[in-house]
Amino acid sequence: MNVRNLFITAVRAIAKNKMRSSLTSVGIIIGVSSVIVMVGMGNSARVAVRDKITTFGTNAMSVFRPSRAFDGRDIENLRRIFHVKYISPLIYDTYIPVVFQNRNMLSRIYGVNNDYFQIKDMALQSGRYFSAEEVTALARVVIIGTTVWNEIFGNADPIGRTVLIKSVPFQVIGLLAEQGSAFSGRDFDNVLVMPYTTASTRIKNRKDFDELYIAAHNEGMVEETAEVVRQYFRRKHNLPPGAPDDFRVKTSIEQLKVAENISKTLTILLAGIALISLFVGGVGIMNIMLVSVSERTREIGIRMAIGAKRNDILLQFLIESVTLSSVGGAVGIALGMSIYYAIIYFLEWPFIMSFMSIIVSFLFSFAVGIFFGYYPARKAADLKPIDALRYE
Amino acid sequence: MENNIIDIKDLVKIYRLSDEVSVRALKGVSLTVRRGEFISIMGASGSGKSTFMNILGFLDTPTSGKYILDGIDGSSLSLNEKAEIRNKKIGFIFQGFNLLSRTSALENVELPLMYKGGVSPQQMRERAQKLLAMVGLAGREHHHPNKLSGGEQQRVAIARSLINEPAILLADEPTGNLDTKSSNEVMDIFTSLNREMGITIILVTHEPDIAEYSDRKVVFRDGLIIEDAPISKRKKAAVTGKSR
Structure with missing residues (x-):
């Protein structure tokens, strides 16, 4: 059959x-x-x-939770290392009131330098990044995320307008492209990005940085770069061989x-x-x-x-x-x-x-x-x- | 070609029911059947005739004895070879028709050809239709068995038994479930198959009336043949040709 x-x-x-x-x-x-x-x-x-993680950049890493605070010297020293392509400090604070005319909301501030936008691959919808002078001069300029734009500007053109951040007047110079939100639900678009110098003196009143963001030249160099960065901080902290790190280096590959x-x-x-x-x-x-x-x-x-x-x-x-x-x-x-x-x-x-x-x-x-x-x-x-x- | 289509010597069948109890269903039966004979087998139930038929049909194996069908020794065959012989050499007709219920008359008739293989669907269809027409069922090819009368079902079964042009037909009380009219129709078909096409038929019955259609009567009792005689006045087919 x-x-x-x-x-x-x-x-x-x-x-x-x-x-x-x-x-x-x-x-x-x-x-x-x-x-x-x-x-x-x-x-x-x-x-x-x-x-989500690659918005952080696959060739990026962050250094955080140091036993001794990061400072401007670290940025200068690390920038001189061949492996490091971009480096930015991050000063971070939450629940910051921001006001425009009769509207207000709570947002987060990110105090960074221009490298940060490269490391995180953040583009602008309109406006411009910081100028070198604005960073050194503690200029009161801010780049806002789309959530802030929606909430307090009602999608009207924000460039050139003045907002009050923690009662300090800031000029809006840029508007970020939409970033989306994290798994945890954290809204990456509810942010106020300003020069780190401005953030530390005018908002937080603290000199030290919460994190350092570093980008290697390419994905293949991330591990090596992370190791170089580790050695730099071990030397700086005088750690004897065998002692555990008293800081953390997190690469996006690790997270992946x-x-x-x-x-x-x-x-x-x-x-x-x-x-x-x-x-x-x-x-x-x-x-x-x-x-x-x-x-x-x-x-x-x-x-x-x-x-x-x-x-x-x-x-x-x-x-x-x-x-x-x-x-x-x-x-x-x-x-x-x-x-x-x-x-x-x-x-x-x-x-x-x-x-x-x-x-x-x-x-x-x-x-x-x-x-x-x-x-x-x-x-x-x-x-x-x-x-x-x-x-x- | 040999003259004897069936050659049986000292056939014994013992059913072992348990270690102590065994039943001797056949106690040494010998029988020869010539090509073209029409034999009726009679006997009370338990006489061994059904066992004998099952062995004839390669559905069961004898405990001892010799059985040669159409020159083939049955004792040396594998299960697959037996299946092949059932398929090609033997046509079965049962008391209960044994048609596949969810299958049309035509497909029931084609089934043995499917198991034989090597025949195109068109050829199958043609041959099955021809046989159904021969048994008087032209136009009912697509009826399912439950839409056919008992007589019609038995005629489908006859058509099925013929499709591989078997050497013998084994009919086990084919009229047992039929009324007189249907019985006569079925027996007329057997008669003409035997007379006109020369097909050897072995038919089990307990009705003397039916036995009279055949030309030789073999009677079983207690596992032995007690009578084997030609039938003197063979019954003429009453309506020969009408149902063909």
């Missing part, structure tokens, strides 16, 4: 018990669709995280790795769950195939009497279980893609089409059909013709 006829026979047998067949496939459908959703979510999360590790662990965990549900689905198929075989014992007898060989019967039932599981797999893929798409749509994450996961989960459901269908099929094929024919 050829495969085409066997397939027709299988489809008929399945179609005869529509309710039972669809219920049997539910296990596989759930298993496969959860694989599709999970893999999709994992991929999207990874890309979303990478997008952490994110990747988390998503990898998550993927393995989810794959395990998916595997279990596919296994359960397979057992369901096996169960129903055993029922089917015993229900159709007489049919098997008839087929054997008129010339069906062992393999004809074996294949007939194998094809039936594989059809059940593959159709379940196909439906699961469609369902999984829809659910994935819906979730992504609401989270505003990128949609990533993974053909690999589609192919793998389809092949997997196919394999489940073979694996769990084999025993019932063999049971059918090993029936003795006379016993099968006499079965009532």
